[in-house]
Amino acid sequence: MSRVNGCSVQLLSSICGVQYRCNALVMGIPLTDYKPARYPTNLLQKDWSKRKLHYGTDRLDYIKKVHDVEVLPDDVWLVTLPKCGTTWMQELLWLVMNNFDFETAKREHLELRSPYMEFDYMINNDLETCFRPIEQLSRPRLIKTHLSLPLLPHQIWDKKPKVVYVARNVKDAIVSEYYHARNVGAFDDKTLDNYVVEEIEGTKLHDPFLHITEFYALRHEPWLFYTSFECMKMKLRQVILDVCQFLNKTIDDETMKKMLKHLSFEEMKNNPKTNHIWELQQVRAKHGLQPEGQEFNFIRKGQMNAYKQELSPEVVNKVDNWVEWNLKDLNVTLDELLLMDNAKAE
Numbered sequence: 200m201s202r203v204n205g206c207s208v209q210l211l212s213s214i215c216g217v218q219y220r221c222n223a224l225v226m227g228i229p230l231t232d233y234k235p236a237r238y239p240t241n242l243l244q245k246d247w248s249k250r251k252l253h254y255g256t257d258r259l260d261y262i263k264k265v266h267d268v269e270v271l272p273d274d275v276w277l278v279t280l281p282k283c284g285t286t287w288m289q290e291l292l293w294l295v296m297n298n299f300d301f302e303t304a305k306r307e308h309l310e311l312r313s314p315y316m317e318f319d320y321m322i323n324n325d326l327e328t329c330f331r332p333i334e335q336l337s338r339p340r341l342i343k344t345h346l347s348l349p350l351l352p353h354q355i356w357d358k359k360p361k362v363v364y365v366a367r368n369v370k371d372a373i374v375s376e377y378y379h380a381r382n383v384g385a386f387d388d389k390t391l392d393n394y395v396v397e398e399i400e401g402t403k404l405h406d407p408f409l410h411i412t413e414f415y416a417l418r419h420e421p422w423l424f425y426t427s428f429e430c431m432k433m434k435l436r437q438v439i440l441d442v443c444q445f446l447n448k449t450i451d452d453e454t455m456k457k458m459l460k461h462l463s464f465e466e467m468k469n470n471p472k473t474n475h476i477w478e479l480q481q482v483r484a485k486h487g488l489q490p491e492g493q494e495f496n497f498i499r500k501g502q503m504n505a506y507k508q509e510l511s512p513e514v515v516n517k518v519d520n521w522v523e524w525n526l527k528d529l530n531v532t533l534d535e536l537l538l539m540d541n542a543k544a545e
Contacts (some may be wrong), residue, residue, distance in 0.1 A: 230255045234543040236266055238349050239356040239433065243416055249347060250409065261320050262350060263332035268330060270354035275314075275361040275446070280410055281345055282375035284428035287401055289313050289463055290473055292363060293341050293444055299454050301461060308472050314339040347406075348413040361446065364414040367428035369407045369519050370396040370506040373398050392514045399521040408525045415536055427537040432503055435459060439528075 230253040238247040254262050255486050270276075275292060279285040286309065293313050294304060303312070310318070313363055314336060320329035344351065355362065375395045418425035424445040431438050439458055443450050450458070460466060467473050507515055534540060 201346060206465075208211075230254065230451060231256045231259070233259065233262065233350075235349055235353075236263075237347070237353050240354075242348075242356055242420075243413060247349070251406070252347070252349060254350075258320070259368045260326060264326060264329070265316075265346065265350065265352055268333075268352035270352050270358050270360055271338060272358055272360055275339060275341045275363065276351075276355060277341065277343045277363045277365070277470060278348075278351070278369070278414065279345060280369075280372060280407055282372045284365045284431055285343060285345075286473055287428075287431060287462065288363060288365045288426075289341070289343055290385065290467070291439065291442060291458070292446075294458065294461070295448050295450075296341055298340055299450070299458070304461070305470070305472060313343055316342055318345045319348070339347060347410045359420075361422055361424070361440070363424045363426075363445075364418075365426055365428060366415070366430075366538075368504065368506075368537060369411075371428075371502075371504065372407070374506045374509055384502045391509060392511050394519060395510060396512055399518060408529060409535055410531050412531060415531065425538075427539075429503055429537045429539060434524070435462060468494055 203218060210241075233254045235252070238250070245421065275283065275296060277289055277292060279288070290304065290309060293309065294300070297303070314332040316330070316333055320326070333340060333450070336342075373395055374391065375392050376398075398441050414423070415449065416422050424442065426438055436455065436459060439450065439455065439462075441472045442448075506518065510518065525534075526533060
């Protein structure tokens, strides 16, 4: 088993969301078809019998339990695919929800202020305590998850708390996943081109196109705020204002300046409280491991369309065709999913 900084790839690749996408490839974890007890038929009218869902064969008891997680009316749920600006939006949301308390944000790890729902079970495998981090969270709760719409707690569909969804160009997300996996010791013998080709030709745990388009279809619902990594890059100030409006909060000019600085790429990259160091520490503590070598660093480049410079022209063409073919069946363009027309117009 590959190791980095004294920790196994299987555990480290779970940090901040690559989840089974890396784990299944690295560890050979089998996936199985899964059908939840209920589908969100009250939100989207579609043939749910054709919606393919896959989950780790060894964790079906967990995902079944997720279905019945209690949702509170003042919750805010942040939903994304991995490596899609989750941490960026998570910090933004927490600050808006907590009266722009920068001091606490600089002092306390983001994962403690806003738990990643799947994380506890990933490292502890305890069904009795796996939701304790979110159950003990002070209200209003900000909860992060990478689960697709039909795998979320069903009370989200019924109670309709505030939900924030961040999309990202899947071409950049796949590249970012590769470097995240390399950062934790996986795929030392695999090139980026090879990884990407295997990803787009293989079966995904979270089909990225259905994951995004199901929330895109709900973007006009008053309880859902839909945006994209690209929108945040191009017009962060406006996204902050929109989030404030969505959460019924106000922000003055001086606080906006502080937000823009705090949420800048350099500040986020150099902030140990937003680089998921706490999660790494939990994994090490669980297994009695000591830090070794270079410290884990989660935030890498944070760029748009970087895949064009990092992939070979041949693989870029394959990825472009893969995206175009999948979205053609879903009757939507990538620019539409990323709200790029709106971003360019403002």
